[in-house]
Amino acid sequence: AQSVAQPEDQVNVAEGNPLTVKCTYSVSGNPYLFWYVQYPNRGLQFLLKYITGDNLVKGSYGFEAEFNKSQTSFHLKKPSALVSDSALYFCADNNDMRFGAGTRLTVKP
């Protein structure tokens, strides 16, 4: 079965430090991997996606993600975290409309 997994329920980082939110996938064929962010009591917002081409994709709000086929990963990264980045982040396999369980990112001042 195709799926994505987010191994961390919670990630805490200090403001100004780099952040990484992890996602691994198990997809046969070519994966369509997406990252979304959710703020409290709101719907999900699209951040970035990997379909094909360059393994490093850049998205909204300074986020980027690297598609790594050998490690079957698609980790979300940002060089310098902001307090306003605190939210719930979801990795998704858009082919199958399946979402990871979510990772709650907290950025502390």
Add this chain to the structure above:
Amino acid sequence: SQTIHQWPATLVQPVGSPLSLECTVEGTSNPNLYWYRQAAGRGLQLLFYSVGIGQISSEVPQNLSASRPQDRQFILSSKKLLLSDSGFYLCAWSVGAGIQPQHFGDGTRLSIL
């Protein structure tokens, strides 16, 4: 520009009562439409999706049903709510599927008493 509206934002219903949640999309034609449930602020569970008027695919057999009476209208219903139906319900749309992102409404928080 495209917009998606969901209402109501919050709803408190007694066990056994009916349910109707509505979602409408503006600014696009023939969108794919989706209903998700999110429990306890965590992962999303796809409930239904639709690729056209009257075409509904159910992902999880349960107490809920969906209908698409018009191109940009998607309705989630139940005849008799259960306690386990509590949750945060999200509607979304996309242009086709796969390579295009989904665009989400702001959800309905449903509490069953």
